[in-house]
Amino acid sequence: MNQAVLDKKPTNPGDDVGPQVFFEHVASLHEVKFHVAWTETLQSAWDQAYKRLGEGKRPEDRLQNDDGVDLMGKLGWTFRQLAEDKHTKSRKFQIVGPTGGAAQ
């Protein structure tokens, strides 16, 4: 398939309007879900999630998916790019605060 077809290819029911994504704010245990466009960036969706959650963004907040993969280096990726990487396929994201351990 060429890229134009891939860009339009739904992978789940409802995906034709863009994937549904879930953001869990771990500190408050609140979760929101909404649709995004395949061309939207993770950063944009993360910003939108805060608004829907009614939570303020703290400088130390990080984003990972529910597989535990850190996404802070991938905030500029689109959801199409995320879906094409086996480590970032999950559409469930967690907003987590800092924790420590091994390096202290």
Next chain:
Amino acid sequence: MIAPVPTQDIHAGREAFQRDLQRVLRDTTLAERSWVKADDLTLYVPLAAESVDGGRPDFYLLRLVFDHYPGGPPSAQFVNPITLAYSFPQDACWVPKAEGPNHIAFHPNYNGGGQLICSSTTLEFYKVNHDVAPENIWNPERMNFMTTLAAIRSGMSAPYYRGRGHP
């Protein structure tokens, strides 16, 4: 700094565990998450990691105990899924091995004292008087057992996971 060891409070732990579990489950069930609540203070959580050779995932079983919760984090230990216990050295393979993360480490036998998930989100971390940055000390106002699970999952993910532990 060295943070104080949290105080055991079974009554508070039972209530907070039940409260947070309901908030986490929302419209799902324990079975849908493959979690098992063994008693009022104990939760078993299966976790998978992508195998190093790219084959079938490596499965682990994490036991959380909430007898110091919510003032302190849950006890977190990987256990043998058959015996539901952990004994070193024979059960070291049931502890994941990670290389590289600076926020967590998995020790099958920390200083000869048994298993330690070295994270400020586990009770054992405080019991061994591990050094911790002030901003990382367990804070029940913004931390809960999902914080613990998120930290552990992070250590078991790419690019850190290196397969099963060994003695």
